[in-house]
Amino acid sequence: GESVGLHLPTLSVQEGDNSIINCAYSNSASDYFIWYKQESGKGPQFIIDIRSNMDKRQGQRVTVLLNKTVKHLSLQIAATQPGDSAVYFCAENWARDSSYKLIFGSGTRLLVRP
Amino acid sequence: DTGVSQNPRHKITKRGQNVTFRCDPISEHNRLYWYRQTLGQGPEFLTYFQNEAQLEKSRLLSDRFSAERPKGSFSTLEIQRTEQGDSAMYLCASSLLNSGANVLTFGAGSRLTVL
8 A cells, every 4th residue: 555654653763873763665656755843733744855766865964775675665864953852754746647745754853962 | 927826825625625736837838747745745646637538547636526628728636525635736837848848838836724
């Protein structure tokens, strides 16, 4: 079925440490993936994306890794800051049956300890 | 352009009443999406439009739900005869499909509480 799942519902890290959030997706035909950050009371906010023809993409303090063999995504946040505390979702572009929608996982809550 | 705007931000209603939410997307975006999000869950796809055409509806969208985008700009989501299970955050997003990069920009959402 349509599903994007996450391994860890809550991740607690010390400020300054690196964070790694993992995600498994289900549709091998998905061609595009996005990580979103959602703070309390707000809509999801774009962080970084990656196309299926890439295995790594870097942004400012964030890196996304894609392993198509095992249908796995990860988001790495370097030098985690208190402002990174939020819920993080991975989403896959459901490129099947001429559909262009994003399917989201259930999210990982990142807590940054001062 | 101030991004995707949703109104109202909060709506409390009694079971059986009808509610309508409005979404104003980013002006140059041709795709508009509605999602529903419950506490602790990721957004669930409901429906999307390309311009004024509704291209896909999720099986989650029962007959009590209807969405429109009459002029290809703003959209409305109406829920008739609300039930307590309809309580959720309703998120609108828009995008400009470009070379396969379907980046959705979300609004802040409309929170519905059905008593």
